[in-house]
Amino acid sequence: MSEPNADLREFLRSRRAKVTPEEAGLPPYPGARRVPGLRREEVAQLAGVSVDYYVRLERGRNLNVSESVLDAVARALRLNELERSHLFTLAKPRRGRPRALPPQRVRPGLRLVLDSLTEVPALVLGRRMDVLAANRLARALYTDFDALPARSRNMARLIFLDDAMRAVYADWEGAARGIVASLHLYAGRNPHDPALADLVGELSVRDQDFRHWWADHDVFERTHGVKHLHHPLVGELVLGYEAFTPADDPEQTLGISTVEPGSPSEERLRLLGSWTEPATSDS
Known part of the structure; x- marks a missing residue:
């Protein structure tokens, strides 16, 4: 049986x-x-x-x-x-046993697309909401993902375990519940991913909200919407977001923020970008 x-x-x-x-x-x-x-x-x-x-x-x-x-x-x-x-x-019949999945890489062309988006934050998410790449404005808005240990470059770990990341979200509960529901959707499609079991186990032990919401079994797919953020340098931001899946890799998602032209959020985002521009030296 x-x-x-x-x-x-x-x-x-x-x-x-x-x-x-x-x-x-x-x-x-x-x-x-x-x-x-x-x-x-x-x-x-x-x-x-x-x-x-x-x-x-x-x-x-x-x-x-x-x-x-x-x-x-x-x-x-x-x-x-x-x-x-x-x-x-x-x-569906759930055959198989846990097996490690191969590492994900962002192909050069997609990375060029990401880096060409200089006016809005954008990032590439992989399995389990791992952050595979982020442009300069996304790093300024959220955190310097490149400076984090590889294990910590994950939106679920950051939003539940990092106090600074929690503070960025004006509606932290709504964002966090959406992440839990997105992970449930991934879990249904990838029941034998040991890294997912590790992530869910860690967050269940370390955060009671995650443990409670995981038991709700809600599912959610992030495609588009609006998010309200609070950045410590520039204040309140109201950003839209659009999610795109590369045709050759359905396990990666390019997430691009949008901002209303002429809005206070556009001005604040531009200000954040100017403060975080890399210094240039005169030749």
Whole structure:
């Protein structure tokens, strides 16, 4: 018998707990409810499967479950498109054993693109939110990644364990929860990455917020949005961000900040850039 799929089990339990009977269109349940959200029997009813089948699925047993059943469960649990995709990923047979993945490198052409972006911060993130490269303004905004030990060049470690990095984010909790949810998405796609297990284990031991949010099993994919920052030199910054994945390496992401033309943030970003420009000597 195969080992239970713990990630599938915990994800289904966490999603079930977030849906109320009223949201699912179910009649009121007589008496006191012992669990938050839906009961297993109610999910089975909504998905049109037997209670025994759903219980075995939620326990993480490998049932060779069909796409139609997964679709029905996704609808019953009111999953969004990203959560649905994550469910399908988790439900696949999980063969293999932990193995170290090869080091990631930023190819020269992509690094040239990064360094050509001189007016806004930009960086390249790899697996587990490792910082693979950053342009000058990103180093001025966040930290000098190049000066850190290789193990510390990771956005999750920095945002949870580095007080200076925490202070940069005006909405630290929102940013931190997004990072945890991004790591969960990566974990579903890379269940046998020992470096991820090391990262999650370290952060779970050292930070209670991470430990609590990891147990929520939320998933998130960073594509675009707005972030509010507070830099110790120039003050408040409101920046957009856009994330791009190179066609030849889906495990790398080029993240580029944007700023509204003529805004106070643009002026402050320009000021930060002028203060951190490398000194030039007269010939």
